[in-house]
Amino acid sequence: MRPDQQSNTQLRRSRHRRRANTDSVFVSVRCGMSLLEVLAAVILSSMIAMTGLMFVRDHGQTSAERTCLAHRARLQQDAELYARETGRAPDAKLEAIRNGNYGGTQLPQCPKHDSVDTQTNYRWDGTNVICKYHPGS
Numbered sequence: 001m002r003p004d005q006q007s008n009t010q011l012r013r014s015r016h017r018r019r020a021n022t023d024s025v026f027v028s029v030r031c032g033m034s035l036l037e038v039l040a041a042v043i044l045s046s047m048i049a050m051t052g053l054m055f056v057r058d059h060g061q062t063s064a065e066r067t068c069l070a071h072r073a074r075l076q077q078d079a080e081l082y083a084r085e086t087g088r089a090p091d092a093k094l095e096a097i098r099n100g101n102y103g104g105t106q107l108p109q110c111p112k113h114d115s116v117d118t119q120t121n122y123r124w125d126g127t128n129v130i131c132k133y134h135p136g137s
Contacts, residue, residue, distance in 0.1 A: 064111040068134050071108040075122055075129040078102040090124050110134065 033041075078097045079090045090096035097103040107120035112133040122129050 065134060068110045068112070068131055071110065072122060072129045072131060075103060075107065075120075079124055079129060089126065092124050094120060094122060094124050094129070 075094060075097070079094065082097050082102050083089050094103065094107060098105060098107055107122070110121050110131050110133045113121040121133070122131055124130075
């Protein structure tokens with residue numbers, strides 16, 4: 001036998017072990033994971049990670065939405081009170097409720113509104129107070 005054939009034969013023998021109860025049957029000993037097993041593990045771990053990330057949300061975004069919702073609810077009540085007491089709806093910019101009887105002299109602004117002007121960014125569409133930064137909520 002040539003030396004390179006001899007080393008290959010020894011290598012093949014070292015990768016196999018005999019079963020304890022039979023002398024003629026060899027069992028393959030695996031040294032690692034197959035490519036399919038590695039891909040399955042990566043796919044499963046990424047699915048678990050994505051499921052977990054769905055429930056994690058930016059706290060600043062959540063608090064801004066809740067603050068905006070509270071401002072709109074308060075302005076909605078003030079606008080409805082104004083409509084009941086005066087018999088007419090407030091204007092689109094809600095200037096009619098900007099007084100001490102209804103919304104106060106300073107109307108609230110959406111937290112996403114970065115301007116410091118005195119006018120509010122909320123609008124009256126005839127039935128509801130809406131925000132251009134949170135239109136669907």
